[in-house]
Amino acid sequence: MIDFHYAPTPNGWKVAIMLEECGLDYDLKPVRLHEGDQFAPDFLAISPNAKMPAILDHAPAEGFGDAPVPVFESAAILLYLAEKTGRFAPPEADRLARKDLMEWLFWQTGSQGPMGGQLSHYRNYAPEAERDYGFRRYLGEYERTMAVLENRLKDRDHILGEAYSIADMQAFPWAFIAKPLGSSLDRFPNVAEWRERLKSRPAVRRAIDLMKDGQNRGEGKRTVDNDSGTFNQNADRLLAIGRGEA
Numbered sequence: 415m416i417d418f419h420y421a422p423t424p425n426g427w428k429v430a431i432m433l434e435e436c437g438l439d440y441d442l443k444p445v446r447l448h449e450g451d452q453f454a455p456d457f458l459a460i461s462p463n464a465k466m467p468a469i470l471d472h473a474p475a476e477g478f479g480d481a482p483v484p485v486f487e488s489a490a491i492l493l494y495l496a497e498k499t500g501r502f503a504p505p506e507a508d509r510l511a512r513k514d515l516m517e518w519l520f521w522q523t524g525s526q527g528p529m530g531g532q533l534s535h536y537r538n539y540a541p542e543a544e545r546d547y548g549f550r551r552y553l554g555e556y557e558r559t560m561a562v563l564e565n566r567l568k569d570r571d572h573i574l575g576e577a578y579s580i581a582d583m584q585a586f587p588w589a590f591i592a593k594p595l596g597s598s599l600d601r602f603p604n605v606a607e608w609r610e611r612l613k614s615r616p617a618v619r620r621a622i623d624l625m626k627d628g629q630n631r632g633e634g635k636r637t638v639d640n641d642s643g644t645f646n647q648n649a650d651r652l653l654a655i656g657r658g659e660a
């Protein structure tokens with residue numbers, strides 16, 4: 415059994431998609447980000463970055479030892495699960511395809527994800543008075559990454575080519591929410607088609623519907639202006655936790 419520490423956000427969906435695609439049994443452990451669950455010692459032991467998604471695999475594959483295996487960072491989790499199941503990643507022996515896979519996982523982790531995340535913050539949650547420059551800056555950066563994806567998907571159905579893989583699962587959620595981010599896929603038709611292709615997969619739909627009612631949006635949306643407990647990660651807090659003071 416796999417404990418799946420999850421909140422219904424694009425980063426959470428990446429792992430939900432893989433678990434659903436593989437039909438793996440998982441025990442859903444909701445992380446209530448506005449309640450500060452990400453700072454609980456038990457959670458930090460699994461995810462020292464104090465962010466979800468994270469997993470705890472109680473039945474790891476041979477070679478991982480006897481204790482349950484914790485994994486944090488979405489791309490690392492997807493790779494771990496791909497290796498565990500032998501699915502949705504090119505085989506180790508295909509060195510070139512493996513290299514491609516690593517490139518696109520790192521690209522998402524280092525470029526598309528952080529730009530989308532900051533765009534989301536400025537568009538949806540930043541103090542009203544301070545939104546403008548941050549929004550424009552990250553919209554441009556996010557759309558730049560969409561252009562990279564657009565070019566990659568020219569003449570390809572999926573990021574690695576023919577085969578659907580964890581590289582697609584990693585990048586899809588941030589393209590899926592282009593509109594709520596204040597962007598649009600109109601200029602990126604290859605991305606728009608790929609998004610539809612993935613969205614039509616039953617496993618992807620189950621994943622993006624997981625705990626849908628718990629999404630931070632609509633009426634009652636928590637923002638920096640109305641909720642001091644949300645979006646409140648900082649160095650002081652983590653250092654205090656490290657000293658055992660919090």
Ligand SMILES: N[C@@H](CCC(=O)N[C@@H](CS)C(=O)NCC(=O)O)C(=O)O
Pocket residue numbers: 423424425426447452464465466467486487488489523527531645646647
């Ligand atoms: N690079 C990380 C990003 C994870 C991340 O940013 N998670 C957010 C939710 S989408 C989180 O847990 N935020 C809690 C907080 O900032 O307090 C990954 O891909 O796993």
